[in-house]
Amino acid sequence: MSEKSVQEMTAKELLAYYQAKLDEEARQAKANGKLVCWSASVAPPEMCVAMDIAMVYPETHAAGIGARKGAMDMLEVADRMGYSVDCCSYGRVNMGYMELLKEEAMTGKTPEALANSPAARVPLPDLVITCNNICNTLLKWYENLAAELNIPCIVIDVPFNHTMPVSEHAKEYIADEFRNAISQLEVICGRPFDYEKFHQVRRQTQRSIEQWNRIASMSRYKPSPLNGFDLFNYMALVVCARSRDYAEITFRKFADELEEKYKKGESAFKGAEQNRIAWEGIAVWPYLGHTFKTLKNQGTIMTGSAYPNMWDLTYDAEDESLHSMAEAYTRTYINTCLDNKVAVLRRIMEEGQCDGVLYHLNRSCKLMSFLNVETAERIQEKNGLPYVSFDGDQTDPRNFAPAQYDTRVQALGEMMEQAADGGQA
Amino acid sequence: MYTMGIDVGSASSKAVILRDGKEVVAGLAVQAGTGSSGPGRVLEEIAATSGLDLKDMAFILATGYGRTALPMADKQMSEITCHAKGVFFQDPSVRTIIDIGGQDVKAIALDDRGGIRQFYMNDKCAAGTGRFLEVMARVLEVPLEEMAEYHFRSKNPAQVSSTCTVFAESEVISLLSRGTAKEDIIAGVHFSVAAKACALAQRVGVRREVVLCGGAAKNGGVADAIEKELGAPLVVAQNPQLTGALGAALLAYEEMMRKERSA
Numbered sequence: 269m270s271e272k273s274v275q276e277m278t279a280k281e282l283l284a285y286y287q288a289k290l291d292e293e294a295r296q297a298k299a300n301g302k303l304v305c306w307s308a309s310v311a312p313p314e315m316c317v318a319m320d321i322a323m324v325y326p327e328t329h330a331a332g333i334g335a336r337k338g339a340m341d342m343l344e345v346a347d348r349m350g351y352s353v354d355c356c357s358y359g360r361v362n363m364g365y366m367e368l369l370k371e372e373a374m375t376g377k378t379p380e381a382l383a384n385s386p387a388a389r390v391p392l393p394d395l396v397i398t399c400n401n402i403c404n405t406l407l408k409w410y411e412n413l414a415a416e417l418n419i420p421c422i423v424i425d426v427p428f429n430h431t432m433p434v435s436e437h438a439k440e441y442i443a444d445e446f447r448n449a450i451s452q453l454e455v456i457c458g459r460p461f462d463y464e465k466f467h468q469v470r471r472q473t474q475r476s477i478e479q480w481n482r483i484a485s486m487s488r489y490k491p492s493p494l495n496g497f498d499l500f501n502y503m504a505l506v507v508c509a510r511s512r513d514y515a516e517i518t519f520r521k522f523a524d525e526l527e528e529k530y531k532k533g534e535s536a537f538k539g540a541e542q543n544r545i546a547w548e549g550i551a552v553w554p555y556l557g558h559t560f561k562t563l564k565n566q567g568t569i570m571t572g573s574a575y576p577n578m579w580d581l582t583y584d585a586e587d588e589s590l591h592s593m594a595e596a597y598t599r600t601y602i603n604t605c606l607d608n609k610v611a612v613l614r615r616i617m618e619e620g621q622c623d624g625v626l627y628h629l630n631r632s633c634k635l636m637s638f639l640n641v642e643t644a645e646r647i648q649e650k651n652g653l654p655y656v657s658f659d660g661d662q663t664d665p666r667n668f669a670p671a672q673y674d675t676r677v678q679a680l681g682e683m684m685e686q687a688a689d690g691g692q693a
Numbered sequence: 694m695y696t697m698g699i700d701v702g703s704a705s706s707k708a709v710i711l712r713d714g715k716e717v718v719a720g721l722a723v724q725a726g727t728g729s730s731g732p733g734r735v736l737e738e739i740a741a742t743s744g745l746d747l748k749d750m751a752f753i754l755a756t757g758y759g760r761t762a763l764p765m766a767d768k769q770m771s772e773i774t775c776h777a778k779g780v781f782f783q784d785p786s787v788r789t790i791i792d793i794g795g796q797d798v799k800a801i802a803l804d805d806r807g808g809i810r811q812f813y814m815n816d817k818c819a820a821g822t823g824r825f826l827e828v829m830a831r832v833l834e835v836p837l838e839e840m841a842e843y844h845f846r847s848k849n850p851a852q853v854s855s856t857c858t859v860f861a862e863s864e865v866i867s868l869l870s871r872g873t874a875k876e877d878i879i880a881g882v883h884f885s886v887a888a889k890a891c892a893l894a895q896r897v898g899v900r901r902e903v904v905l906c907g908g909a910a911k912n913g914g915v916a917d918a919i920e921k922e923l924g925a926p927l928v929v930a931q932n933p934q935l936t937g938a939l940g941a942a943l944l945a946y947e948e949m950m951r952k953e954r955s956a
Contacts, residue, residue, distance in 0.1 A: 629816070654811075659817040667817065668817075669817050671758050672814075674761075675758070675771050675773070675797075675814075676771075676814070678769075678770065678771040679771040679773040679774060679809075682773070682809075683809055686808050
């Protein structure tokens, strides 16, 4: 694919192109003896990218497998390994995938479940990097990967923010964690850290995030040119390529397209949007189409979600103390106190002019599910918007029932209609 | 003007015909739900009872799990809205509804105009539902309609603590094998259902009047256990299995009124 044709691509084409390119680059890196790192989705990639390490993101990879209906094959491998259905399904899909890659590497034969999988082919890692700023399961999951593969595991430890704003000593601690990771990388790579490249990568990350935030801000328009489910799709690049220009190019194109759409008076919906909701929680990847269409069929558009907003990692790239970067990587809303979480969600609902909220009680994500009950009550107390919750799972299709989802979503639609009619049932 | 509400659930199919949004002309239930002969049979039987045909209906509104599989319906709405409408029509003093259906148990809080303030439903689990009661009745070899009789004979209800239907079934089997009296096991089963329903009701906030509807409300033992568990008086809806279909028929009438106003 020539550079010229990249310039002619639509945002959707760019998304597919760069996703495939990232996977290919990781495979090439492996083939050429360069290092490959598997990384947690909100762990900082800046240090690894500065050291020219190819990055692979198991959460995004698992989500893709789920969306392509390939999760069950991986989950069955994880079942056989002994992982309970109560463990995170991203983790289980990834452990299953890793096991199959390992079997292939050890025997020279590709296991059938891997050969037939719709999963994008990614290579085994030479190191892993994880961070506890969005969940604690990521620590144990990555420790397991490192133990199974006998490879180094870099952990960026981030304290939980009981109070906001983030304290100076927390920022200093996290900046030290970054510096410690740099020292580990020097040992793993066997060469001095490239501080100049690190600076450039931080600048690039900020250019990508700026464009990402441009996209997210489009839902403030009414009718909205942005369908919130698109953020779930484009999220792949803010996770996997925010420190590369791939994300910046794609997001700029998409934001331009949305602005163009808005100027022409076009909305994300072909018909008129009846009401707007916030979606709290991770997508149900194996049923992404179903969850979207059920809402669409009743004229509901999703215009707010804090989940893609986790990658609003805006910081000062010129700050050599790394305090600003440290703050960005610790203020993710689920790593902060309930008051702040509620404030973040309320702001997202206000900006998206939402009429109701749909909470995903995600069996995989105990952290988000635990917080939803109190969060929902507090938010309703403040803004009075109706809400419902449904049981589901990010990648285990066995934990989601479409009919139950449909009933709850329809009831939410009826409650929003009731509120618009002045409260009469 | 006649309107029809049809409520096709997982275990039964119900229909109500309403004249001018006020008078119930006919209403009945068939114990077979979506995907079975139930929906067809309930339509045939209500036609025979009322002497009215589908073409006599100005508007048909469907609800329940099988609501989207009924080609004759003009509109589909959720059972939450339909139950709220039906129960409030019967008793405007209702503020909390507990509905126990075949695979759902839900609590709905209403405002003083009958609007839905909040609702919570069971998660993806059969505990506390009508299906749970059916499984227990089968294990105990007691017909469902006789469960209440056993319940009121119980002096010392057994503890059935499992939240999983399969585990609760083995718990009941082990109680049977230990020689625990059937009436005590049945009362224990009813209290287990009540605990699940009351947890949801307490979550929405219990405000009087509290009305019980859904197929399980026909079992006086369940109603008794819920009343004791809630510590508040419980009203069992009239024809409790039909309140969803009644609400659907009322909402069908409102649809016609809205159409007439906008015409």
